Amino acid sequence: MSLVTVGSVAFDEIITPFGESGKILGGAGTFISLAASLLGVENVLVSVVGEDFPQKNLDFLVEKGIDISGIEIKEGEKTFFWKGQYHNDMNSRDTLITELNALGGFQPKVPANWRNPEVLMLGNLHPLVQDSVLNQVEKPRLVVLDTMNFWMDSAWDDLLKVIKKVSVLAINDEEARQLSGEYSLRKAAKAILKMGPQFLIIKKGEHGALFFHEDEIFFSPALPLEEVFDPTGAGDTFAGGFAAYLAKTKDYSFENMKNAIIIGCALASFTVEKFGVEKLASVTKENLAERIKKFKKLSHFNLNVENFI
Amino acid sequence: MSLVTVGSVAFDEIITPFGESGKILGGAGTFISLAASLLGVENVLVSVVGEDFPQKNLDFLVEKGIDISGIEIKEGEKTFFWKGQYHNDMNSRDTLITELNALGGFQPKVPANWRNPEVLMLGNLHPLVQDSVLNQVEKPRLVVLDTMNFWMDSAWDDLLKVIKKVSVLAINDEEARQLSGEYSLRKAAKAILKMGPQFLIIKKGEHGALFFHEDEIFFSPALPLEEVFDPTGAGDTFAGGFAAYLAKTKDYSFENMKNAIIIGCALASFTVEKFGVEKLASVTKENLAERIKKFKKLSHFNLNVENFI
Incomplete structure (x- = not known):
């Protein structure tokens, strides 16, 4: 079995300078x-939703090829809900409702036939919830953790x-600074790589x-x-694309992990083009291949270093 | 003749969280x-300094191979002086003294034997000062303008x-937004490319x-x-490395201009390592070649798009 994911399945309501989404399907796990x-x-996908979660959303996930046997439907509860508003710069946001x-008392259960994944x-989610999933699987080749x-x-x-x-730990720049106590991201990385992740x-x-x-350092532009x-x-x-590409290729060399980073960035570049999962749900492999070409054109150059020596 | 530069030659006094520079050689032209x-x-280098500008600084520029016949020494005047303090993030700064x-009444004069440069x-500087230099040279292959x-x-x-x-116009992200009235840098670029520069x-x-x-878009990381x-x-x-690389190679294809961007970023990565020109003055071609290799490792990947189709 390839990839086990634990993450929230949610309703999001998003306000941006371009409009309001209304209540739509969201959540990290999704x-x-x-x-x-x-x-x-x-x-x-190992997750939990409430009784109010519509069958059509579950059908959508199944139709996309996701095994939803790890999603618990909790009686007498509602689905996790987040409402937020983005500022004009689209980089910062305010949470209006959580x-x-x-999700409050979420006790994730990895289905029995998924206890031996390639990648986890x-x-x-709460670190204890993440840890409980880690304890339910047997030696995955790679464990990727996203936190905030x-x-x-x-x-x-x-x-x-x-x-x-x-x-693998995935966090943003401010979080790397908070976790390490270092302002320089290079120094922050050095400190964090001593905390456990390779x-x-x-x-x-x-x-x-x-x-x-x-x-080693690699950088992918957005x-x-x-x-x-x-x-x-x-x-x-991004994290999903990264983890899944490695589960697919089973090559954990730094060179191939660079490729996984590019896949993640390419997929993320679709997500931001519409509200919620709307764009991602309609992307084809051809679209993705086209976008990867754009990343190559964007960042590759043919400068011959030998000309300088 | 290859490259004519007009730009300030100055005294800078810089305060950072790491220390104070005292009065040192600075200025865009430098x-x-x-x-x-x-x-x-x-x-x-076409510029102007005051009577207080020490001969040893002029000697330093000559020793580095810069033709200083375009630097006017203005009697009864002092050299342009800037004092600034960087905040902890090193991205924002306050000007304390200008x-x-x-530089106030600077009337640049391009030396007669330099009126036919490859690159300008x-x-x-004030746009009128830039324009007066533009009017003194005959059809350079490329004109690069930096402003703020x-x-x-x-x-x-x-x-x-x-x-x-x-x-070629070189500005920062906030300036691109101000010049175009567009927040998205992609839209800003579209608008600015209609204002004249190619x-x-x-x-x-x-x-x-x-x-x-x-x-076309190309991106170089720092x-x-x-x-x-x-x-x-x-x-x-950065701008100097970019312009000079093109003056050297005389190849104005987009592919080669990508290389010029990388050269600019690589040289700039030295400048920030010490106060003023201290680091840049000691960089060898071998150092530069080494750094360009780092840029390649940082941004190149071998992902095969065909695997996705």
Whole structure:
């Protein structure tokens, strides 16, 4: 079995300078699993929703090729709900409403036939919930953990414990600074790589993503788009694309992990073009191949260093 | 003759969280010309200093291979002086003192034997001063203009007139937004490329540089450094490296201009490592070649798009 994902499945309501989404399908787990399915990777989503979660949304996930046998439907509860508003720069946002609902007492259960995955993707959740999933699987080749500043503020010790056990940590630039106490991202990376993970991804939103391993650094730009319509889920899409590409190729060399970073950035560049999962759900492999070509044109150059010596 | 540069030669006094520089050699023209000399490009610096400008500084420029016959020494005047303080993030700064001094009534004169350059680099100065230099040279193959928000606020019409005449405009992200009235950098670029220049460079400091031409985009990251010690002059070093590489190679294809962007970013990555010109003055061609290799490792990947179709 290829990829086990644990992550939220939610209702989002998003306000941007371009419009309002109304109540739509969201959640880290949703974006991660959709990205994986787009790459044709067999995957299961471990999550929880409430009674109010419509069958058509479940059908949509199944239709996309996601195994939903890990999604618990909690009786007498509602689905996790988040409402947020983006500022004009589309980089910063205010949370207007967070209702944990069913996610509150979430006790994830990895289905019995999925306990031996190639890759385990721990989406942003309480570190203890992430840890409990880690304990239910047998030696995955790679464990990727996404987290955020909220857990650094509220569950520091638990977070450090689970970070210690994973191969890849994915956080944004401010979180890397908070976690390490270093302002320079290069120094932050050095400090974080001593906390357990062998690989560190620092997500910088519209400024791309940095990838660190030992003394190696790789950087992927974000594709400059005419309009970033809704950044919600971009980081999760990125993480999902990254994890799934590695589950698919089973090549954990730094060179191939660079490719996984590019896949993640390419998929994230679709997510931001429309509200929620709308764009990602309609992307074809041809669209993705086209976009990867754009990343290559954007960042490759043919400068011959020997001319300088 | 290869490269004519017009730009300030100054005294800078810089305060950063790491220390204070005291009064040191600075100025856009100084950084641009030093970058060009490092590439072995024959170049003249058109500028003005006061009586207080020490002979040892002039000797230093000559020793580096810069033709200083275009630097006027103005009697009874002092040299342009700028004092600034960087904040902890090293991205924002406050100007504490600006004394224009000799630069106030600057009337640049391009030496007679330099009126037919391959490339003309117009460093950040009043647009009318830039325009007067443009009028003194005969059809350079490329004209690069660097400017800043100060001139957008104080000399808008003059700036638009000179921008119209140049091939390459180099500004930072906020300036691109101000000049175009567009927030999205992609849209801003589209608007600015209609104002005259065929090429646009958007400098994003620690987030790298974007390069636009028609529908083409190229991006160079900034090298992630353990410590940015002093960003002063990084943008000028970048512009100097860019212009000089093209003056040297005489190849104005988009592919080769990508290389010029990388050269600019690589040279700028040295400038920020010490105060003022200290680091740049000691860089060898071998150092530069080494750094270009780092840029290649940082941004190249071998993902095979055909695998997805």
